[in-house]
Amino acid sequence: MPGPPVELVRGLLLQVLPLDETRRLENHVVLAFLAYAAVKPSIASGLRQLAAETRTFIADQLRAAGPAEGVDPERAAAGLLALVDGLGLQLLSLQYAEDDAVAALDAQLALLFGGRQD
Template sequence: MPRKVDHRERRELLADALMRLAAARGLEEVSLRHVAAEAGVSTGMVQHYFRTKDEMMTFALGMVMDRISERSQAAAAPVTPRELVRGLLLQVLPLDETRRLENHVVLAFLAYAAVKPSIASGLREAAAEMRRFLADQLRATGVDSVDPERAAAGLLALVDGLGLQLLSRQYAEEDAVAALDAQLTLLFGRP
């Protein structure tokens, strides 16, 4: 009897190989052939699951976003909107090897999308969804002193900047977390 194939698992195997290559070489250097070699499978198998490099990259980016969401949901149940926002944004910052790899992939994807705007729509949608979520949490606190939409955009910009500083080893992890906490205190008040 033939073995049942888990197609999602295979796609994730290939996306993980893509992420390792993107972190090491950048997306412009990644091909279907490179991914096949990194994953230890045939190029034909990669082509079976992804017709193009862009399709594979879009899947990998979606997988990164899903993993961030899963980690933030798996953390201890937050009690306040501030704790919910903090927990999510800490999952975005490159504070461990997994998150560093994911940040390298997102950065490589951003650079690639800058020269190939047709694939940037998934990234725009993910960022818009994150901004909406953050703005909703700010609204839930009833704070009138800030525009929730602009404050949400500012939080994402802060985390992006802190992430770059962490990836380039120009900022210590504890300093990045302290900077995030300081901004959260400005927006939400003391915990």
């Protein structure tokens, strides 16, 4: 049985962050792939589809939980993905500590989900 929406989103986004050696290597590959996709439109279309599906999943979880007042689930989902992308780059370049990155993600999730855990 799946967990609370906020925990599903948190779990997904934590898997994207380079918090261990395996995810750091995966993030290096992703960065190379994104650079290639920037000049190869056929590659970029597949990435857009995956990103759209991920945004939809996160927005659906926000709607299921009943987001904090004034939160637009679609924009919040895009913002969470942008946050994780930025945190990932900061982690890869050793400009940010892993604990701080997770704390920043948790703070944003608390804002968006209104502190709900169910």
